[in-house]
Every structure is written in C-alpha cells, then in structure tokens.
Amino acid sequence: MPWQTFSHEADVGVRGTGATPAEAFAGAAIALTAAICDPATVAPREAVTVDCEAPDLELLLVDWLNALVFEMATRHLLFSRFELAIDGTRLHATAWGEPLDVARHQPAAEAKGVSFCELKVTRQADGQWLAQAVVDV
Numbered sequence: 834m835p836w837q838t839f840s841h842e843a844d845v846g847v848r849g850t851g852a853t854p855a856e857a858f859a860g861a862a863i864a865l866t867a868a869i870c871d872p873a874t875v876a877p878r879e880a881v882t883v884d885c886e887a888p889d890l891e892l893l894l895v896d897w898l899n900a901l902v903f904e905m906a907t908r909h910l911l912f913s914r915f916e917l918a919i920d921g922t923r924l925h926a927t928a929w930g931e932p933l934d935v936a937r938h939q940p941a942a943e944a945k946g947v948s949f950c951e952l953k954v955t956r957q958a959d960g961q962w963l964a965q966a967v968v969d970v
Contacts, residue, residue: 835860845942846951847898848965854890854954855924857964858897859915862928865898866912868968869905870938875913877929883917885924890954893922894964898947901928902968905944909933942970 835850845868849860866872883900887893897917904910910930917926933940950967957963 844948844950844967844969846965846967848963850957850961850963852961853919854962854964855917855919857954857962858894858919858924858926859917861894861898861964861966862901862912862915865901865944865968866930868970869942869944870911870940872913874938875911876931877912877914878931879910879929881908881910881912881928881930883924883926883928887922889922890919890964891952893919893924894954894966895947895949895952897924897926898966898968902944902946904928905933911938911940945969 847861847864849857851857863872881904885896887896912928912930914929946969948967952966954964
C-alpha cells in the first residue's frame, strides 16, 4: 500500500492510498511509523488488536491513528504491518510491531496525537482511496 509523509508547519502529515478505505488506512498507519522512524527497521514480532468506531470515515481515521499513538506510547512499541477491515464506520485491525529500540530504530520524533487539520478520506478520480491527517510530533 502506498504511503507518504508531508510537511505541515511543526507537525507531520501522513497519507495512505489504496483500492479500499482499509488499504488507505493501513498506508496512513505506515506513514505514521515513518514520521517516527524508518518502518523497514521495525520487525512485526508482536500483535496488537485495535477496534474503533466513529460517525464517519474521517473521524474513524483519526480514531484509528490515535489508537496506534496510544498503543505506541503505553506499550513502547513501533508498528510496521497492519491488517484491517472496515465495515461501514467500524474498524477492526491487527497491528504488528516490536518494542522501541532507540539504538536500532533511531526515532526522530514522538507522535503525540492526530489532529483534524487537513483531514481527508475520499475516493479520488482514479478510483483509489486517500486517507490523510496531520500528526502532532
């Protein structure tokens, strides 16, 4: 799933695209990890289940990414692999990662939370889904 980060003042934008909203959300999650460290350095050793529900897809994206920020902060994990299903405005996911190793992962920032700034979940003209938000780092 394609992903990217983008500059946004003192924060970092995260963006994912895919054939489905779930693929786009997974891409945005990889971009969230990329805002912290190189996702290729994170081994998918431990699984964490995440469930979210929101009134619409944009708020679901915020809840999803904030749930990952919470799991990273409380479990001291970084994530590199995601499988998720979205049914309407309900999300069920498994995120795989490993404990933060400062020497190996060399984190550049700490994600503090996801804002509503530049929040967008939409189907683009080419049929691909786009999911983006800004992360406070």
